[in-house]
Amino acid sequence: MADETPNFQPPGTPDLGSGNNGFIYRWRHKILGAARDPFDHSIFHQLALLPFFAWVGLGADGLSSSCYGPEEAFKNLAGHPVLALLVAMLTAITVFVISASYGQIIELFPSGGGGYLVASRLLSPKMGMFSGCALLIDYVLTITLSIASAGDAIFSFLPPDWIWAKLPCEITGLLLLSGMNLRGAKESVQALVPIFLVFVVTHVLAIIWALGIQVPHAAQMIHETTGQFHSTVSQLGWIPMIVLVLKAFSMGAGTFTGIEAVSNGLPILREPKVRTGKRTMMYMAVSLSFTAFGIMVAYLLFHVTASGDKTFNAILFEKLTEGWGGWGKAFVMVTLISEGALLFVAAQAGFLDGPRVLSSMALDRWVPSRFAHLSDRLVTQNGILVMAATALLMLVASHGNVGVLIVFYSINVFITFSLSQLGMVLHWIQEAKNGGRWLRHMVVSGTGFVLSASILCFVIFEKFAEGGWLTLLVTLCLAGAAILIKNHYQETSKTLGRLDSLVRAAEMPVVKVVEPPELDKKAKTAVLLVNGWNGLGLHSLFAILRLYGDFYRNFVVLHVGVIDAGTFKAEEIEHLREKSRIDTDKYVDYLRKNGKAAEGRWTVDADLVGSLEELSRQTAKDYPHSVFFGGQLVFRNEGIWTRLLHNNIVFVIQRRLYVRGLPFMVLPIRVD
Numbered sequence: 001m002a003d004e005t006p007n008f009q010p011p012g013t014p015d016l017g018s019g020n021n022g023f024i025y026r027w028r029h030k031i032l033g034a035a036r037d038p039f040d041h042s043i044f045h046q047l048a049l050l051p052f053f054a055w056v057g058l059g060a061d062g063l064s065s066s067c068y069g070p071e072e073a074f075k076n077l078a079g080h081p082v083l084a085l086l087v088a089m090l091t092a093i094t095v096f097v098i099s100a101s102y103g104q105i106i107e108l109f110p111s112g113g114g115g116y117l118v119a120s121r122l123l124s125p126k127m128g129m130f131s132g133c134a135l136l137i138d139y140v141l142t143i144t145l146s147i148a149s150a151g152d153a154i155f156s157f158l159p160p161d162w163i164w165a166k167l168p169c170e171i172t173g174l175l176l177l178s179g180m181n182l183r184g185a186k187e188s189v190q191a192l193v194p195i196f197l198v199f200v201v202t203h204v205l206a207i208i209w210a211l212g213i214q215v216p217h218a219a220q221m222i223h224e225t226t227g228q229f230h231s232t233v234s235q236l237g238w239i240p241m242i243v244l245v246l247k248a249f250s251m252g253a254g255t256f257t258g259i260e261a262v263s264n265g266l267p268i269l270r271e272p273k274v275r276t277g278k279r280t281m282m283y284m285a286v287s288l289s290f291t292a293f294g295i296m297v298a299y300l301l302f303h304v305t306a307s308g309d310k311t312f313n314a315i316l317f318e319k320l321t322e323g324w325g326g327w328g329k330a331f332v333m334v335t336l337i338s339e340g341a342l343l344f345v346a347a348q349a350g351f352l353d354g355p356r357v358l359s360s361m362a363l364d365r366w367v368p369s370r371f372a373h374l375s376d377r378l379v380t381q382n383g384i385l386v387m388a389a390t391a392l393l394m395l396v397a398s399h400g401n402v403g404v405l406i407v408f409y410s411i412n413v414f415i416t417f418s419l420s421q422l423g424m425v426l427h428w429i430q431e432a433k434n435g436g437r438w439l440r441h442m443v444v445s446g447t448g449f450v451l452s453a454s455i456l457c458f459v460i461f462e463k464f465a466e467g468g469w470l471t472l473l474v475t476l477c478l479a480g481a482a483i484l485i486k487n488h489y490q491e492t493s494k495t496l497g498r499l500d501s502l503v504r505a506a507e508m509p510v511v512k513v514v515e516p517p518e519l520d521k522k523a524k525t526a527v528l529l530v531n532g533w534n535g536l537g538l539h540s541l542f543a544i545l546r547l548y549g550d551f552y553r554n555f556v557v558l559h560v561g562v563i564d565a566g567t568f569k570a571e572e573i574e575h576l577r578e579k580s581r582i583d584t585d586k587y588v589d590y591l592r593k594n595g596k597a598a599e600g601r602w603t604v605d606a607d608l609v610g611s612l613e614e615l616s617r618q619t620a621k622d623y624p625h626s627v628f629f630g631g632q633l634v635f636r637n638e639g640i641w642t643r644l645l646h647n648n649i650v651f652v653i654q655r656r657l658y659v660r661g662l663p664f665m666v667l668p669i670r671v672d
Contacts, residue, residue, distance in 0.1 A: 068585050069255030070463060074312065110277075132360070133355075139349070143388075151169060153314070196343055204291075249458075250455050317335050369489075373562075414473060488645060524554070527558060528544065530587065539667075539669055559600065563604055608649060627665060629666075630665075632669060
């Protein structure tokens with residue numbers, strides 16, 4: 001029967017003393033850290049985030065938007081700053097409504113998935129795919145805009161002659177954050193906690209001070225504000241005034257962009273995930289609404305207007321600290337540095353949730369399956385690298401110009417918001433038909449849908465001609481590519497379905513069972529690499545039997561169950577272990593019933609190549625006269641497309657075994 005090889009070193013650990021590979025391995029692990037053991041039952045507890053750390057890692061995106069969202073809204077009031085009060089109240093209410101609605105999503109989908117999973121399950125798979133594509137672009141823009149805004153905030157108080165260094169500094173920050181995320185989510189978040197706390201403390205103090213010093217003049221302020229409001233109404237009229245408020249409110253929609261991050265990031269939260277997620281959402285809603293409301297009202301109270309290249313927040317803090325002397329300058333500097341640093345932290349949400357959306361879409365075959373793979377640090381490395389590369393391209397193309405980037409921003413997140421809320425509305429309608437509790441939930445989801453859809457329409461209308469059309473075009477192109485990828489996988493699966501007859505044939509009772517001989521470790525041995533009990537593996541096995549007859553005395557079957565983003569849960573790993581054992585046993589049983597000496601070796605791991613290499617090395621040591629075999633899909637029109645969508649693991653293993661002096665034969669499996 002099949003035996004599981006000892007693990008975890010991890011399997012596939014190369015010889016550290018062997019040339020360049022050992023050198024690369026040592027430095028890679030110095031930078032990114034040692035491999036993690038997926039069989040350590042405490043690993044899930046170690047990697048998971050508590051509500052506070054989740055607030056830092058996932059909530060920083062929303063909280064940091066107070067550095068540019070209120071400013072965009074205030075700028076679009078067209079010389080009627082008194083309307084900022086209405087916009088501020090609308091903003092605070094919207095934060096709480098959308099947060100409450102996403103709290104319901106967390107309860108309904110405790111495994112996470114956010115907007116992609118909600119739309120897929122409650123609307124349709126294609127609507128879910130479109131929501132996922134919109135989210136991916138939004139997360140790339142989250143990373144790019146956050147880092148570009150961080151550069152603006154920090155360089156607001158530096159000498160103008162230093163502006164040439166802004167883009168290089170932003171690129172360096174992006175690369176640094178990418179490396180931190182390749183080490184792991186928890187490590188990257190823990191390193192950013194001090195930055196987050198400094199931002200919260202300085203901004204809470206600034207807002208309380210800004211509002212507090214106006215208390216003695218409250219009566220006069222109310223009188224003046226009321227007069228200004230009536231003057232604005234008489235000057236504009238009610239309908240134009242409402243349109244202006246809604247326009248400013250919509251243009252500040254970047255304030256809401258991080259709210260969905262918690263529901264997307266549930267898999268990395270500490271158990272119980274629902275309670276942790278809802279508590280994190282509460283922290284985010286309270287902190288974001290307080291900060292956004294307070295800053296916008298402070299703009300009004302201190303008559304903030306544009307001045308040079310400085311941000312509105314920089315101007316506000318300078319006005320707040322007039323008369324503080326050196327302490328005032330120090331406070332402004334620390335506050336602006338904390339803003340820049342928190343905007344840098346906010347990019348973390350894109351790195352935490354973007355690869356997770358990619359992995360969910362990869363498991364459903366909307367994007368290449370390699371995006372569901374985990375590295376030996378148990379992170380979705382391919383997703384992190386793609387998010388980093390795309391954000392870097394956007395950063396360089398826009399020269400880090402926030403004004404350019406913000407035009408593309410916030411459209412896509414409200415596509416996801418709207419689809420998610422619509423899905424929840426339909427869900428509560430169904431609950432009402434089934435006699436379940438629905439009214440209170442429907443009010444929350446319905447209000448969230450109306451707000452999200454309204455903001456989406458205003459944002460598209462206002463930003464379309466300025467460049468918003470490009471965001472929509474890119475989203476549609478990405479969705480089109482996802483459909484092509486899905487169709488390719490479906491066609492390939494349908495074609496390979498013909499091989500299922502081999503499984504049925506192999507599982508038929510044997511008319512005459514032949515007693516197998518004992519394994520002879522000095523005899524010629526065929527070692528077959530398989531990825532489960534399926535037509536592909538049997539096609540390769542039958543090819544060996546057909547081509548070589550009785551040439552090989554022994555048969556050894558090697559199988560690695562792959563831990564990916566879909567199976568990285570304690571219960572799923574145990575299920576994967578059992579399935580890997582059973583699948584390997586089926587090959588061994590079939591060979592023995594047909595008179596062949598056989599054994600199976602299996603393991604489960606995130607590192608497929610490394611584990612297969614280690615299994616092969618051990619097998620070659622035990623059976624010196626081994627020849628290795630692996631099946632490979634062959635397409636009529638091979639090219640970049642097929643290489644991108646299929647992993648070609650066999651060729652990678654072949655090269656590694658060649659280096660060890662082990663013979664490896666590739667058995668072609670024609671797809672078309």
